[in-house]
Amino acid sequence: MTRTVYLNGEYLPETEAHVSIFDRGFVMGDGVYEVTSVLQGKLLDFDGHCLRLNRSLGELGMKNPLSREAWLEIHRKLVELNGIDEGMVYLQVTRGNPGDRDFAYPPEGTPQTVVLFTQAKPGLADNPQARQGIRVISIPDLRWARRDIKTVQLLYPSMAKMEAKHRGVDDAWFTEDGFVTEGTSNNTYIVKGGKIITRPLSQDILHGITRASLLRYAAEAQMQIEERPFTIAEAQAADEAFFTSASAFVMPVIEVDGVTLGSGRPGPVATRLRELYLEESLKSAI
Ligand code: PMP
Numbered sequence: 001m002t003r004t005v006y007l008n009g010e011y012l013p014e015t016e017a018h019v020s021i022f023d024r025g026f027v028m029g030d031g032v033y034e035v036t037s038v039l040q041g042k043l044l045d046f047d048g049h050c051l052r053l054n055r056s057l058g059e060l061g062m063k064n065p066l067s068r069e070a071w072l073e074i075h076r077k078l079v080e081l082n083g084i085d086e087g088m089v090y091l092q093v094t095r096g097n098p099g100d101r102d103f104a105y106p107p108e109g110t111p112q113t114v115v116l117f118t119q120a121k122p123g124l125a126d127n128p129q130a131r132q133g134i135r136v137i138s139i140p141d142l143r144w145a146r147r148d149i150k151t152v153q154l155l156y157p158s159m160a161k162m163e164a165k166h167r168g169v170d171d172a173w174f175t176e177d178g179f180v181t182e183g184t185s186n187n188t189y190i191v192k193g194g195k196i197i198t199r200p201l202s203q204d205i206l207h208g209i210t211r212a213s214l215l216r217y218a219a220e221a222q223m224q225i226e227e228r229p230f231t232i233a234e235a236q237a238a239d240e241a242f243f244t245s246a247s248a249f250v251m252p253v254i255e256v257d258g259v260t261l262g263s264g265r266p267g268p269v270a271t272r273l274r275e276l277y278l279e280e281s282l283k284s285a286i
Contacts, residue, residue: 004076004081006116010079014117023113025094027101029153031113033092036075037246038084038118039125039278042285043075048209053091056150062095065112072286087121088146088247092152124247125278133254133266134170134243138232139163141181142173148203157184168258169255170244176204179229186245187211188253190230190242191269192240197238200227210244214273217280223269232257235243240267242274249281250274 025031034053037044050071054064061147066074073088094113096108137162144153160172161184173188174181180188181199189198189209196218201207215225235241239262241253250273252266261267 001082003117004078005118006114008076008111008114011077015161017115019113019115020097020099022099022101023094023097024106025092025113025152027104028095029151030060031092031094031152032062032150033152034058034150035246036089036091037124037249038079038087038089039285040281041079041085042282043072043079043089044281044285045209045213046072046075046286048212049246052150052207052209053093057093058091059146060095060151062093064113065093065107065114074116078116082118082120084118085122086124086193087119088124089116089118091116094152121247125249127251129170130249130251130274131266133252133264134169135255136173136183136253136257137164137167137169138175138180138257139172141176143174146203147181147205148201148207149234150206153261160184173232173235178242179231180235181205182208183243183245184253186243186248188235188243189241190235191240191267192234192238193244194269195224195226196269197226197228197230197234198274199229208244208246210246210277213281214244214250214277217276220275221276236261238262240270242266244277250277256266 003014004011005014005017034049036049050068057064077078090117096110096112134172143156164172173183182188182205236259243251252270
């Protein structure tokens with residue numbers, strides 16, 4: 001099926017949506033993005049993603065081209081036009097097309113490029129990987145130092161995911177100065193003695209929208225949370241580990257650098273948190 005996508009105010013078949021070769025997103029990686037999950041045809045954590053988009057744009061000196069209401073309308077229309085029941089909406093905003101390649105930002109008033117498309121992902125909620133758990137390796141975090149901005153510069157995370165694949169595991173966790181920063185495309189957690197431990201927010205990691213919602217739900221459920229960095233050795237000695245992202249929700253991790261955690265099965269805390277996240281985020285889905 002040919003998808004209908006959104007490009008700069010128009011809904012088009014994906015084969016007819018074209019962006020300039022001079023687009024700043026293409027030649028400079030000068031753009032930001034968001035991914036919002038869809039379950040039961042509804043958007044999860046939409047307002048969180050919208051706020052983070054605004055923040056990413058602001059940090060890069062770009063304006064937000066659309067209002068919350070306009071973003072919502074486009075998301076909903078694409079979900080409807082493409083018949084998405086489970087899947088996601090990807091959105092990207094770049095600094096636009098200055099008509100040539102130049103390091104300097106384009107002149108004020110150059111239209112930004114706005115792209116949105118959907119991806120159908122049947123089985124997103126009932127994901128077999130969540131029942132089995134994920135195996136990860138650690139890789140040095142060689143990304144730039146503003147990981148709190150959700151830019152389209154995803155080469156290093158792609159390299160790390162490929163390295164994980166070549167080494168026969170599912171994903172990688174980044175480490176810096178002896179501590180885990182985050183996963184290639186997710187925020188990371190360990191569980192020790194019932195306590196959920198996760199790195200605090202800073203410029204070192206992306207401020208995950210799933211993380212924010214999950215920690216709120218966990219606190220409301222009287223679960224103990226400690227925000228501090230942890231090491232790979234601590235993860236290997238933990239009772240459980242897991243990660244969060246908009247598309248994986250809460251994903252149990254059962255092996256870190258070849259060491260099996262606990263029983264080698266997804267643990268009770270990660271399993272409960274996954275249920276809690278799905279239940280609670282569906283309540284507020286729009
Ligand atoms: N960290 C990184 C590096 C990511 O790419 C992502 C997902 N885009 C996350 C964390 C998780 O963020 P979210 O829960 O908002 O998807």
